[in-house]
Amino acid sequence: MNRSIVILGAGFGGLACAREISRRAGKEACKVTVVDHARYHVFTPLLYEVATGFIEHENLGTSRLLMSGVTVGNAELTARWGVDFIEDDVEGVDWERRRVKLRRGAAMPFDTLIIALGAEVNYYGIEGMAEHAMTLKNVRDADRLRQRIHDTLHKKERGLDDKLDIVIGGGGATGVELAAELTMFLKRHMLKGHLKPEDFSISIIEATPRVLGALPKELSGYAADRLRSLGIRLDLDTCVKKVERARVTIAPRPLKPGESNDALLCDFRGESEKQVEADAIVWTGGIRGSSALEKLGLPLDSRGKRLEVGPTLEVPGKKDVFAIGDAALLMDPATKLPVPWLAQAATAHGQVVAKTVISRLAGGSDAEYRFREYPVIVPLGGKCAIAKVGGLTLKGWLGWLLKEFANLRYFLSILPLRPAIVLWWRGAKMYSQND
Numbered sequence: 081m082n083r084s085i086v087i088l089g090a091g092f093g094g095l096a097c098a099r100e101i102s103r104r105a106g107k108e109a110c111k112v113t114v115v116d117h118a119r120y121h122v123f124t125p126l127l128y129e130v131a132t133g134f135i136e137h138e139n140l141g142t143s144r145l146l147m148s149g150v151t152v153g154n155a156e157l158t159a160r161w162g163v164d165f166i167e168d169d170v171e172g173v174d175w176e177r178r179r180v181k182l183r184r185g186a187a188m189p190f191d192t193l194i195i196a197l198g199a200e201v202n203y204y205g206i207e208g209m210a211e212h213a214m215t216l217k218n219v220r221d222a223d224r225l226r227q228r229i230h231d232t233l234h235k236k237e238r239g240l241d242d243k244l245d246i247v248i249g250g251g252g253a254t255g256v257e258l259a260a261e262l263t264m265f266l267k268r269h270m271l272k273g274h275l276k277p278e279d280f281s282i283s284i285i286e287a288t289p290r291v292l293g294a295l296p297k298e299l300s301g302y303a304a305d306r307l308r309s310l311g312i313r314l315d316l317d318t319c320v321k322k323v324e325r326a327r328v329t330i331a332p333r334p335l336k337p338g339e340s341n342d343a344l345l346c347d348f349r350g351e352s353e354k355q356v357e358a359d360a361i362v363w364t365g366g367i368r369g370s371s372a373l374e375k376l377g378l379p380l381d382s383r384g385k386r387l388e389v390g391p392t393l394e395v396p397g398k399k400d401v402f403a404i405g406d407a408a409l410l411m412d413p414a415t416k417l418p419v420p421w422l423a424q425a426a427t428a429h430g431q432v433v434a435k436t437v438i439s440r441l442a443g444g445s446d447a448e449y450r451f452r453e454y455p456v457i458v459p460l461g462g463k464c465a466i467a468k469v470g471g472l473t474l475k476g477w478l479g480w481l482l483k484e485f486a487n488l489r490y491f492l493s494i495l496p497l498r499p500a501i502v503l504w505w506r507g508a509k510m511y512s513q514n515d
């Protein structure tokens with residue numbers, strides 16, 4: 081029997097699943113097709129480098145050059161594994177006839193469906209945020225952000241703007257790595273004589289008492305010290321209330337039940353709202369399941385808008401339909417917390433589902449996801465990063481070295497040796513120009 085396996089989304093989860101199925105199954109057993117509206121698979125851990133890339137001689141090809149270190153063509157990847165790729169928008173699913181509805185192409189019949197449609201930015205209904213803030217979720221966002229900074233810098237150089245103020249909402253990994261690398265980028269301009277330290281400011285607005293709150297206090301403290309030493313202002317325990325075209329209204333975080341006033345360390349505790357001028361406002365403060373999931377006619381969890389699944393990742397009530405990666409809400413029974421929105425988790429989900437799909441072809445049993453703690457690496461500008469791998473913590477240059485190793489390891493997992501090394505080396509060389 082030639083089963084039709086359709087994977088929606090060519091991100092970390094979808095591609096890991098496709099690759100693993102093709103490795104485990106003969107072509108005669110199943111036909112695998114991946115659908116994605118993007119032509120390229122994006123390596124998100126390096127997106128901040130595209131947003132802050134410094135190229136000595138800027139020209140029309142600069143954006144494309146910067147993107148070339150984080151993107152690989154989906155068709156090129158899948159063809160190596162004997163998997164088909166269709167570039168189209170997923171518009172819904174006809175569950176009765178088991179067909180995926182596409183925007184341009186004909187409906188695709190499936191026996192097994194794997195939903196790996198990822199996540200998008202969550203604005204939490206903050207007034208003006210969706211209209212005025214920039215985001216860092218894909219290569220377009222990264223390029224837009226870079227263009228905005230360049231435009232403002234050029235205006236400044238022509239005397240049309242006196243200061244460059246960048247406000248980043250959210251002190252998680254994305255906000256922290258972006259702020260740190262942006263500072264390196266602007267320092268590079270200082271070295272060229274185009275900027276003075278008082279010409280720019282970068283601040284992070286974080287609603288909790290510390291940046292990188294998911295990491296142990298020691299590492300998050302190290303990161304905060306490093307950010308401050310780079311000149312980045314940290315507004316902790318502070319919420320973004322409203323965003324306008326060139327202004328952000330921030331306010332001390334309201335007390336949570338059981339907390340005393342001392343729990344808030346906000347610089348302007350006791351005062352009411354405060355307005356901050358900003359040439360660029362970047363929101364990295366939250367994500368939610370992709371809005372494409374809403375078109376599938378399946379129940380989503382009320383908070384993160386994801387598909388709730390158990391350890392086999394099969395969607396309840398839908399035989400041979402699985403949700404993986406950022407599209408899936410899977411609770412860890414030990415920690416009572418959801419599996420984090422991480423590329424590593426998405427990859428592991430994809431591999432588990434691939435095992436089940438192949439096992440079911442032979443009448444075997446299902447594989448289950450093993451809950452675990454994933455390594456975390458957060459770049460802190462230049463050749464400095466912090467990392468936590470199990471009980472081991474690394475800071476500074478060693479953390480950066482581990483990050484480079486992790487990047488190469490991922491490229492080697494999706495590409496043959498030579499193109500993987502070329503991709504990694506191209507990025508490493510190009511993106512280290514700010515350092």
Ligand SMILES: Cc1cc2nc3c(=O)[nH]c(=O)nc-3n(C[C@H](O)[C@H](O)[C@H](O)COP(=O)(O)OP(=O)(O)OC[C@H]3O[C@@H](n4cnc5c(N)ncnc54)[C@H](O)[C@@H]3O)c2cc1C
Pocket residue numbers: 088089090091092093094115116117118121124125126127128168169170171196197198199216217218254370372404405406407421422423424425426457
């Ligand atoms: C800036 C940034 C930095 C990050 N850094 C790290 C890190 O260092 N380490 C880490 O582990 N994780 C990191 N992450 C998180 C990681 O990127 C995600 O957890 C991971 O991408 C989830 O994989 P996924 O396969 O579920 O979704 P994705 O990789 O997002 O893939 C989803 C795919 O679905 C496609 N899609 C969506 N809607 C449609 C539609 N309607 N039709 C067709 N296709 C559609 C998208 O184009 C996309 O290719 C980072 C994320 C960001 C944004």
